[in-house]
């Protein structure tokens with residue numbers, strides 16, 4: 001063994017242990033003034049102005065191109081102003097559709113909380129009648145459940161929430177729906193309503209009737225060639241309309257669905273959509 005190597009390495013070892021001792025000394029410094037090293041602080045109930053300002057800056061950096069300067073939406077992405085924190089956090093980590101995902105490495109948990117509180121702080125735009133019809137199917141279910149809660153119709157709210165579970169695969173949303181169902185089961189419609197509001201992220205478009213929700217869902221089911229689902233919603237539409245007689249397009253559409261003639265059924269349902 002060459003002596004030089006030996007000496008160099010022992011010098012190196014000496015330097016290393018000096019660093020170790022130093023760093024150990026640093027670690028044993030009193031940390032009373034520092035916050036404890038827990039994972040992530042829970043989201044404060046009311047986000048501070050500073051938190052929202054941070055979120056705004058992050059939004060301008062990462063989201064503005066697709067969602068517009070005030071979250072109003074662009075050709076590249078829908079409006080996001082007023083979205084609930086849950087909706088934003090889920091979409092950002094695990095997006096549906098075309099939006100790129102932002103993993104932790106790119107956007108930390110703390111930054112995501114800031115972003116989510118910024119978007120939640122913006123005034124939610126009213127959903128115009130034409131736009132809501134493009135909303136994801138599960139949102140329509142939440143809105144229907146919400147309408148039922150407001151009408152104090154617990155069984156109907158439970159029905160729509162259970163139906164929504166068919167469309168939801170994200171665990172956060174499933175948990176939210178199950179929580180709302182639990183609250184409804186104990187008669188706590190008030191909190192169930194809040195839970196559903198959190199799920200949907202945006203307020204229900206005002207002035208849309210339950211039959212209209214059902215007819216939009218009928219059309220979607222027809223486009224997906226799902227006879228069972230289309231019949232289900234058409235029957236709901238039928239019982240929900242105040243009309244004494246079932247409108248002819250409903251009878252015809254049910255008939256076409258029974259014959260698996262989805263194309264003709266779509267024409268009939270289209271008349272109801274326009275009517």
Ligand code: HEC
Pocket residue numbers: 059062063064065066067076077078079080083087088091092096097098099100102115
């Ligand atoms: C490259 C364009 C693009 C970027 C960048 C982008 N988004 Fe999106 N975002 C989309 C699109 C497209 C959708 C619609 C996804 C769908 O449902 O098909 C979307 C949907 C959303 C939604 C759900 C809206 C709804 O109505 O359900 C939220 C919330 C959202 N984005 C937040 C963000 C945030 C926060 C950022 C920044 C961290 C961001 N987005 C960055 C394109 C983008």
